[in-house]
Amino acid sequence: MAIGxxxxxFIGIVAAVIAIFVLISGPEKTKRVPKNPDHQRFHDMIKAGKTKKEVDPHCAECHDGVKITFPADHPAKPGAGPMRCLFCHKISK
Ligand code: HEC
Ligand code: HEC
Structure with a gap:
């Protein structure tokens, strides 16, 4: 059977869909929450069954944009309501 x-x-459409999928997924670049004394209690909270939403508000105790500043191009800005840190910064295993 010849390929008509x-x-x-059809092959072209499938290839394009796969290409777009690979482009938008890409490797995970956003930094994970470090495993160190500053952040250990958050790892423990998640392990103990707390939701990310319950843990998020604690981040601003240090990451308030003053004590620790955010990169200029940081997608979430302090002051504009509660920030969902753990939505982007995953808890490292
Ligand atoms: C007790 C203070 C403290 C709290 C609370 C805290 N952090 Fe941090 N965090 C730090 C310090 C200090 C650094 C290193 C700061 C720097 O690089 O200037 C840091 C760095 C980070 C980094 C960058 C890691 C890297 O690889 O460069 C991420 C991401 C982060 N914190 C996320 C969080 C999240 C999410 C929370 C809330 C669950 C949180 N932090 C709560 C003190 C804290
Ligand atoms: C919408 C997604 C998003 C949210 C929400 C978010 N971040 Fe980020 N954050 C990023 C991206 C993207 C970067 C830049 C890439 C990187 O360094 O991880 C970044 C960078 C950082 C850095 C600097 C890492 C470095 O290079 O030293 C810290 C610290 C950080 N974020 C902490 C936080 C904290 C704490 C919160 C919650 C108050 C938060 N982020 C909320 C996406 C997010």
Whole structure:
């Protein structure tokens, strides 16, 4: 069976979909929550069954944009309501 025009069209569409999928996923770049004394209690809270939403508000005790500043291009800005830190910064294993 020869590969006809319609088959090539189909192959092309499948290839394009796969290419887009690979482009938007990419490797995980956002830094994880470090495993060190400053952050250990948050790892423990998650392990103890607390939700990310319950843990998030504690981050601002240090990461308030003053004691520890955020990168200029940081996607979440302090002051604009509660920040969902753990939505982007995963708890490292
Ligand atoms: C007791 C203070 C403290 C608290 C609370 C805290 N952090 Fe941190 N965090 C630090 C310090 C200090 C650093 C290193 C700061 C620097 O690089 O200037 C840091 C660094 C980080 C980094 C960067 C790690 C890296 O690899 O560069 C991330 C991400 C982070 N914290 C996320 C969080 C999240 C999410 C929370 C809340 C669950 C949190 N932190 C709560 C003190 C704290
Ligand atoms: C919408 C996603 C998002 C949210 C919400 C978010 N961050 Fe980030 N954060 C990023 C990205 C992206 C970067 C830049 C890439 C990186 O360094 O991880 C970054 C960078 C950082 C850094 C600097 C890491 C370094 O390079 O030293 C710290 C510290 C940090 N975030 C802490 C926090 C804390 C604490 C919160 C909650 C108050 C928070 N982030 C909320 C996405 C987010």
């Amino acid at each position: 025009k319609r088959d090539w069209l």
